Amino acid sequence: MKKRIAILGSTGSIGTQALEVVDQHPDRFEVEVLTAFNNANLLISQAIQFKPNTIVIGDENQYEKVFDAVDKYDIKVYAGQEAVEQIVSMDTIDMVLVALVGFSGLKPTIAAINAKKQIALANKECLVVAGELITKLVNENRVHLIPIDSEHSAIYQCIMGENPESIEKVILTASGGPFRELSMEELQKVTKEDALNHPTWNMGSKITIDSASLMNKGLEVIEAKWLFGINPEQIEVVIHPQSIIHSIVQFTDGSMKAQMSLPDMRMPIQFAIAYPERLASDFPRFNFIKHNTLTFETPDLKKFRNLALAFEALKMGGNIPCVLNAANEVVVQAFLDKKIGFVQMPEIIEKCISKADFISRPSLDDYIDTNLEARKVARSIIENVT
Numbered sequence: 001m002k003k004r005i006a007i008l009g010s011t012g013s014i015g016t017q018a019l020e021v022v023d024q025h026p027d028r029f030e031v032e033v034l035t036a037f038n039n040a041n042l043l044i045s046q047a048i049q050f051k052p053n054t055i056v057i058g059d060e061n062q063y064e065k066v067f068d069a070v071d072k073y074d075i076k077v078y079a080g081q082e083a084v085e086q087i088v089s090m091d092t093i094d095m096v097l098v099a100l101v102g103f104s105g106l107k108p109t110i111a112a113i114n115a116k117k118q119i120a121l122a123n124k125e126c127l128v129v130a131g132e133l134i135t136k137l138v139n140e141n142r143v144h145l146i147p148i149d150s151e152h153s154a155i156y157q158c159i160m161g162e163n164p165e166s167i168e169k170v171i172l173t174a175s176g177g178p179f180r181e182l183s184m185e186e187l188q189k190v191t192k193e194d195a196l197n198h199p200t201w202n203m204g205s206k207i208t209i210d211s212a213s214l215m216n217k218g219l220e221v222i223e224a225k226w227l228f229g230i231n232p233e234q235i236e237v238v239i240h241p242q243s244i245i246h247s248i249v250q251f252t253d254g255s256m257k258a259q260m261s262l263p264d265m266r267m268p269i270q271f272a273i274a275y276p277e278r279l280a281s282d283f284p285r286f287n288f289i290k291h292n293t294l295t296f297e298t299p300d301l302k303k304f305r306n307l308a309l310a311f312e313a314l315k316m317g318g319n320i321p322c323v324l325n326a327a328n329e330v331v332v333q334a335f336l337d338k339k340i341g342f343v344q345m346p347e348i349i350e351k352c353i354s355k356a357d358f359i360s361r362p363s364l365d366d367y368i369d370t371n372l373e374a375r376k377v378a379r380s381i382i383e384n385v386t
């Protein structure tokens, strides 16, 4: 039996690489649904190649264009953000791969869990924002949620077959991004173009900026807490510029397990969608002799304040990680639009956290309100500084 997959966000970096993996294993996977935010041309060509049952274009203005282009292939077409949320409960879907960017991933992920679909999760923001709620729904609905984030895929692989109680510590590795060696002064002058030039991973622009500012690692710390049921004190971050060791788990007997490979997102994508099987691949192999230096450093929390802010937000709990995430999405966009500088991003996020109303046990509606409010606050701070 083939696994029937819905890919939410099929035209992005993870979505296109997921389709590459699917294309390599036509006997194992079938594409049932593809959704895209506004890249109609790529969605159309993916639909013609993979012949899904249904496609959704988020931008309603492009509905007719998409409909006309796939009309003769017997593919159903819907438009709008709500259609993405509704489509995941289709009977013929076995697994939903969530590759949406930012807060937009939250509602479709919740809908897919409630529909009892297996989840391959590339959207870390929804665990950052609502980790407690999502973990609860995953347990209630007895679904598997397999992370695609390379660090969390690594941890997932390291703890397979282990007793969760025997986890002493999780060590998340970070490439350190392109600005690792810059001074604070140099950091003030970096541009969007400098930031988008990531040394080891090929990713979308939001996550590439997050990697350069170490917010990506901060979000991953929060993600790890919820995925693996561990405390902030059990999570350590180590800079490992070569991105060969994807993360490490240390057990209560002092033994450590690491998961390694050349950095290639197709690896965790394939692991997640094939789970619980491990499929063969022809991805390039790691060679110790060619890569004979693996190095490790402590992250500089003064230069990269975002990582410290994420740890603080996690310890504060409640709706504060949601504030951190919302403020971050706004400042990253402002940095991409060249409205603010690189070092202003953590300053604005910190202000947003200090201005937020604390809610200790937020409901889904509280998260939605918190998200909107934090964005408003972040935008008004940006307007006042520019």
Ligand code: MG
Pocket (backbone or CB within 6 Å): 149, 150, 151, 220
């Ligand atoms: Mg990652």
